[in-house]
Amino acid sequence: MAANQSASGSSDSESPSLFDSSSQPAPNSRSFNRSVRVAEKERRKNEAEDPFVLALKFFSDVEAGTPAFGNDNLERNLVLVERVAYSKGLSPEAISVMLEFAMSLRMGTSPCVRVLKCLVPASVVPQEAVVRAMVWLGVCKIPASTQVLFIKWVLTIFDMIDAKDQLRAIYGFIFSFVTEEYLCPFVCHLLYLLTRKESVRHFRVQKLLELQSKLGRQPFLLHLLSLYKVFCPEYVTLSIPSRMKSGFRNHNSPWKSALIAVQRRNGSQIASSASLPSTIKDKTSSRKRKHYHLELPVLCSQVNKQAQTEPSLGRKLVPLVQLSSFTQLLDHMHRIELPAQMGSLLGSSLALQYLDCVQDEFALLRLNFWLGYALHEEFLFCGDGRASNSEEALQFLDKLLSTQHFLQESFSSTEVFLYKFLSVWDGSLLRPQILSLLSNIPVVPSSQIGRLLFEPLMQLFFTSSLFFKCGLIECLNSMLLKWLVWHSVYALEDDLDISLNSHTSVNMTLSGFKDSVMELVHFVGRLASVGLQLEGGHSLLLSFILDFYETVCDTFLKYGLPLIVMFPPGVFFPALLSPDPVSVDRLAYIMYRYKVNLTSAKNQEKGTEQAFHINRQTFREFNHYLVVMVSCLWNSRMFHSGMGVELGEELLLKSNVPQYSKSFDLVHHPAFLSYAVDFHHKCWPERKDLDLDSIKQSKPWSWYLEYLHNQGYDGLKQIVPAP
Amino acid sequence: MYGVHNLMFFFVVVYHVFPPELVESDEEFQQSLADALVDETDFTVNVRLAKSLPLPVENEESRPRIDLVVFIINLTSELSFQSTEASLKYLDPGYFLGKVCFMATNARNASVPTERLDAVRKLAASLHCPLLFAEDQTPDGVANATERLLTILKVAAGLVPMATPLYLSNLTRCTVPLDIDQPSFD
Numbered sequence: 001m002a003a004n005q006s007a008s009g010s011s012d013s014e015s016p017s018l019f020d021s022s023s024q025p026a027p028n029s030r031s032f033n034r035s036v037r038v039a040e041k042e043r044r045k046n047e048a049e050d051p052f053v054l055a056l057k058f059f060s061d062v063e064a065g066t067p068a069f070g071n072d073n074l075e076r077n078l079v080l081v082e083r084v085a086y087s088k089g090l091s092p093e094a095i096s097v098m099l100e101f102a103m104s105l106r107m108g109t110s111p112c113v114r115v116l117k118c119l120v121p122a123s124v125v126p127q128e129a130v131v132r133a134m135v136w137l138g139v140c141k142i143p144a145s146t147q148v149l150f151i152k153w154v155l156t157i158f159d160m161i162d163a164k165d166q167l168r169a170i171y172g173f174i175f176s177f178v179t180e181e182y183l184c185p186f187v188c189h190l191l192y193l194l195t196r197k198e199s200v201r202h203f204r205v206q207k208l209l210e211l212q213s214k215l216g217r218q219p220f221l222l223h224l225l226s227l228y229k230v231f232c233p234e235y236v237t238l239s240i241p242s243r244m245k246s247g248f249r250n251h252n253s254p255w256k257s258a259l260i261a262v263q264r265r266n267g268s269q270i271a272s273s274a275s276l277p278s279t280i281k282d283k284t285s286s287r288k289r290k291h292y293h294l295e296l297p298v299l300c301s302q303v304n305k306q307a308q309t310e311p312s313l314g315r316k317l318v319p320l321v322q323l324s325s326f327t328q329l330l331d332h333m334h335r336i337e338l339p340a341q342m343g344s345l346l347g348s349s350l351a352l353q354y355l356d357c358v359q360d361e362f363a364l365l366r367l368n369f370w371l372g373y374a375l376h377e378e379f380l381f382c383g384d385g386r387a388s389n390s391e392e393a394l395q396f397l398d399k400l401l402s403t404q405h406f407l408q409e410s411f412s413s414t415e416v417f418l419y420k421f422l423s424v425w426d427g428s429l430l431r432p433q434i435l436s437l438l439s440n441i442p443v444v445p446s447s448q449i450g451r452l453l454f455e456p457l458m459q460l461f462f463t464s465s466l467f468f469k470c471g472l473i474e475c476l477n478s479m480l481l482k483w484l485v486w487h488s489v490y491a492l493e494d495d496l497d498i499s500l501n502s503h504t505s506v507n508m509t510l511s512g513f514k515d516s517v518m519e520l521v522h523f524v525g526r527l528a529s530v531g532l533q534l535e536g537g538h539s540l541l542l543s544f545i546l547d548f549y550e551t552v553c554d555t556f557l558k559y560g561l562p563l564i565v566m567f568p569p570g571v572f573f574p575a576l577l578s579p580d581p582v583s584v585d586r587l588a589y590i591m592y593r594y595k596v597n598l599t600s601a602k603n604q605e606k607g608t609e610q611a612f613h614i615n616r617q618t619f620r621e622f623n624h625y626l627v628v629m630v631s632c633l634w635n636s637r638m639f640h641s642g643m644g645v646e647l648g649e650e651l652l653l654k655s656n657v658p659q660y661s662k663s664f665d666l667v668h669h670p671a672f673l674s675y676a677v678d679f680h681h682k683c684w685p686e687r688k689d690l691d692l693d694s695i696k697q698s699k700p701w702s703w704y705l706e707y708l709h710n711q712g713y714d715g716l717k718q719i720v721p722a723p
Numbered sequence: 724m725y726g727v728h729n730l731m732f733f734f735v736v737v738y739h740v741f742p743p744e745l746v747e748s749d750e751e752f753q754q755s756l757a758d759a760l761v762d763e764t765d766f767t768v769n770v771r772l773a774k775s776l777p778l779p780v781e782n783e784e785s786r787p788r789i790d791l792v793v794f795i796i797n798l799t800s801e802l803s804f805q806s807t808e809a810s811l812k813y814l815d816p817g818y819f820l821g822k823v824c825f826m827a828t829n830a831r832n833a834s835v836p837t838e839r840l841d842a843v844r845k846l847a848a849s850l851h852c853p854l855l856f857a858e859d860q861t862p863d864g865v866a867n868a869t870e871r872l873l874t875i876l877k878v879a880a881g882l883v884p885m886a887t888p889l890y891l892s893n894l895t896r897c898t899v900p901l902d903i904d905q906p907s908f909d
Contacts, residue, residue: 379831424830424840426856428867459895463855463871530894534878534886 055080056094059101068107078111082118089122089262092162096129103136103150109143116149120258124162130154131166134174144182151186156255158193171199178211188220192369195224197231204228205235223369230362323350346403356407364411371400372413379421379430397433401440410440422456427464435471439478443486443508446515454523461527466538469531473544476524480517480551484559487513514563521552521565529570537574539583545571546586553593556601564597564614566621569644576629577664581671581713584633589715591629594622626719634720636665636696666708666716667695679707752828752859753795759869766882768873776810790880792818793872796827796843798835804843811850821888822879823852825897826868828859847897854897 055077068074081098084090090098101107102115137147154161161167167174171194177187191199205228212221229236323329329350345351345367355363378393404410418438425434444452461472508516528545535541549571555561567590575587601614628644631637638661639647652660662668667676676692683700695704709717757770769787778786792814797803807825814823825847829835847854855871858864877883878891 424856426858426864426867427871428863429858429861455898459853459855459897462891462895463853463874464867465870465874534883534891536884 051080052084056097060097062106064106066107068110085118085120086258089120091122092124092126095121095125099129099133103133105140112146116153120262121157121160125157125160127161127163127166130161147183155189168194175204185220188224192224192227195227200228200232202235230365346399352406368411368413371411375417401436404440410442415441419452427460427468435475439475443483443516446519449516449519466535469541470544473548477548477551480520487561488559524548525568529568532574539580542583549590553590556597564618566618572625579670584671585713585715588719592718598622632664633666636662638664667692679704755865756869763873775806777813791876792823794825798827798829798839799832819850821892824875825852825854826857828857830856844897848899851896853895
């Protein structure tokens, strides 16, 4: 089988090579030729006895009109072919023979479905076979359901077809099938994959619009139209929603599992027989190790060899695969040919650089389509309910993450996928990857953010463990950071209008952006307040929350966003009264940064006319927090009226705490008590009994503050500078 | 953390045995979830499994206080949903103040019709109850489901200071079905 494959591979899937100057591989000696001939003879002899070869011979030679019913010969041979197909997959010739047999209806319609179902290719599918079958589709009286099955098959094995040029040549013929209502969704999908700029014609657009008025706004029509619009915006005046229902449904179910099984079994063989010359070195090595269905396709050119070597074709396109350095990329930037499988772009840094520089809308549309499809299939709706926590899923998502990291933006298909995934997520499946992807999403309009993000996240947050809570807060912090960085990069100063993330075409006004940021900060404020309450003010959670507010307090000075949002009391008080000195100190630092931001905003407000206006309420909140903090830690005036924490006089007396108003100053605060004791010992080593109140005298007090600063508590120093 | 509390948790699993090939995996999930819950060391959890409500009249007197009722809905089976709907009628209205939660499995399965998922969401939303999703196929998924149920259980049993079952339920309740597919971004 392996020998058979590799021999056939060389004739069928002749791959474009960098070093191929002539269309014929130059034979260097006659002895080579002879040995080839001898081997060929040997092979034929072996094959003559092979029952599988005989079976294929039966199917290629069988007379038209032979009855299928009760035909033992047919049954025996078909079983044989099926067995080979499901175990090893069919070679390109076998596919040709079987497809021709099925579509020509030589033995009627009944074996046709069965044959189509077992067409699992071992390596590649010859283009000619598919084209011939397409022609049969127009000639024969094939039942509707079988026609649909055939197109589904073509869609499933589309990436395994060795070349697409002839298929593109019969684009118009394929297009004619859109009028068949039952075939339309599948034909649209096929056309989507085949469409190039030349294929977009005015009459085709007209036809699709006509169909749309008849069938309604079907997602498959919209998807094809949106592609046409990218190529020829002058033909398609229709407004296309930027986010559409996933247009083409999953229809590879009859073959998918068989295909995966066969690919896994033949992994190494396919890799060698397909032997696509890849200039990306790290890809080839990883390719040989594993051949998983989720692995990114290898970068390969979409036109076949003939088309490439004939310069008479006019359009001298340079396939991405032939470029090996950045300089080469720059030289050919204007005539890059995209690979057949857009997914392969993710694996190549050159391709990503191209994508980043050129901002090719067509490439992005196709990449998004492929990605959305892959994500949807593999993670959201895995057919057989198998767990997708496998190694390959992890690798795929990691690859996607590194791509997004490289491009520094997210794909819109990832975004759509995430929104759907969150709504059925259990909170643990692929958690690190999902949270990282989530932190990459571009700014969500404030009208949508609650429904898309906050509702599912809120439910997950409050029902999940402490570690999930911490992870989610961290994720939202990095999301906010990215939004702020985007803002500071893309903001146009003149009209205060920012266009965020050019790829998703979400244009946002500054006030829209501010609204979204405000919504996010308020949302985290809610999560943080209630989360701390439910977790008993856990210091790990508190630490992640303070991380978030370290970002929030600096929005104005660090990222130039005219917006300052204070934290809620539910965060301030747990941090202030935390038994952990680091949290108290970080709170002081955040207060200090708020102060610097607010002061500078106020100065700007005075200086220029059109500067932004900060809500008086924000100043009031800040002042209140500052007063509480200083009077609690420095002035020992806890529980005084207007401090936020008010308790009845009798209740406080009942607690039997002497001098309760002092109990949270820097000496008696549970977080600092051990420091106070240590300081006491150092200050008065001869004293036997502990009198912490003596630290509060003016001289030791300043020494004590100095001592705390030396312990690394800089936040405290900044909020009330040492005297 | 909580010392030895001898609290009784009553855990009702409603699911239906159909189609037949699903029996094993469903029962397995139910059982492994129950085992994991009982293994909780901070406090004692008692788990009762039932296939539908009402519960038999027999031991009614000796039955302990129920802190949380969990309905497990296998989304691949229409009957699982129907029997949940039918069983809900027999539950005292008081339970809906934070002591009921739904747990759906197989939500990512391609064979689940979106209408059923929507119907489950609507059901949970109309009762103001949380709807959790669980991955019942993997040990990690079961462990995570257990952990989330315990989180709810602690609050429902009054073990978390300053949080009542109704409070948590209100924070986590299912909202109206999402319709992300609708083009509404423009």
